[in-house]
Amino acid sequence: MRETSGTQVRRGRHGPFRRTLIALASVLSLAAAGAPAAQADAPAPPAGWTQVFVDDFNGAAGTGVNTSNWQYATGTGYPGGPANWGTGEVETMTSSTNNVALDGSGNLRITPRRDASGNWTSGRIETNRTDFQPPAGGKLRVQSRIQMPNVTGAAARGYWPAFWMLGAPYRGNYQNWPSVGELDILENVQGVNTVWATMHCGTNPGGPCNETTGLGGSTSCPGTTCQAGFHTYSMEWDRSTSPEEIRFYVDGTNYHTVRANQVDATTWANATNHGFFIILNVAMGGAFPAAYGGGPDSATVPGHPLVVDYVQVLQAGGGGTTPPPTGNRDAYSAIQAESHDGQSGVSTETTTDSGGGQNIGSLAGGDWALYKGVNFGSTPAKQFYARVASGAPSGVSGLVEVRLDSRTSAPIGSFSLANTGGWQSWKTVPANIRDVTGTHDVYLTFTSGQPAEFVNVNWFNFGR
Known part of the structure; x- marks a missing residue:
């Protein structure tokens, strides 16, 4: 997801008693209608890896996310930040369980809705933690098992689901993109069978990272389409290699890699010499969908959720030490x-x-x-x-x-x-x-x- 108005050219303390019966009924009916199968838990870390964060989204249907792990980003932008989240999207993000809720089957659902006046709402959650980065000389893996909104064709116009990360210095500043770094692990628009992965950095427009396009790659989902089934989307940030590199995967297949020597040393350091936070959201409209036909419009069908089984962060090597403060x-x-x-x-x-x-x-x-x-x-x-x-x-x-x-x-x-x-x-x-x-x-x-x-x-x- 872009955090400035220049989006990628190619694409771009409330408890359950406060939640409405309508929202609860909506989530329950989706579960009853045959929610996609979810794993009971995130997979055990492979040999040599240590789990540093996980959320399996296990909980009662119709409840919100665990606020010890996540915070809601609401409205149409950050306070003092660019309008429409900097991307031209048209929805209002909410913390309502009508938009963001567990389904009781081990999944999180982020569901865009449209009211009778044509106004869109959706959900955006971000980790409270902003310190996700590899240890010195080690690796970081961020992954999630996700089914994209199961909608295609004209009914999917304007859908823009994403699983991504922003550099910690962005939180509370909102004017320093893209220099502080952005790592898009999963982006999709218009219900096409494609996953995009991108690193954003440097200056905008243009600069060493080709903004606002960024350093990106894409592939189709193997086997079932991205919309028809779950796939595992992951990013490995590897500080054990020379040059340092960031690799993107779908179902274990590496389809895009960004290396430190693709840009100058200062640009790379500014984008990576700090922690990151993780974001899950479904936007509606904006520059990325516009590049693929536009929307949302009257043909767009609301109510198709991004379904998330788990989010997991692992690290390996490097002694597991935390770097000293670096001016995040x-x-x-x-x-x-x-x-x-x-x-x-x-x-x-x-x-x-x-x-x-x-x-x-x-x-x-x-x-x-x-x-x-x-x-x-x-x-x-x-x-x-x-x-x-x-x-x-x-x-x-x-x-x-x-x-x-x-x-x-x-x-x-x-x-x-x-x-x-x-x-x-x-x-x-x-x-x-x-x-x-x-x-x-x-x-x-x-x-x-x-x-x-x-x-x-x-x-x-x-x-x-």
């Missing part, structure tokens, strides 16, 4: 609080704050959230700003603190917060901090003399 995040751009790399006591919910998206909540004394690789640059940061809200009862307050590189290090700055008028009554609070330069892991820690929750956080950043 810009200290001076909004860092979305829900994009943490680790946490304790933190939950995620939909926010009503300007720009939408999600915030973290249920924050009380002793809770914390980690944000890796925050780059402060060479000119010292002197200010911390956080977008916060509180519905804490009278007499309950606490400190929002910033610490560097360890949860037990002395805070470099903090501010006190009490009730702001409600858990979604937002204000931006500044605090002075000790001068900071360089790249650090940032911890937000929460301290209070009472056990009660006292703060929600939507985003934060720093200033000079």
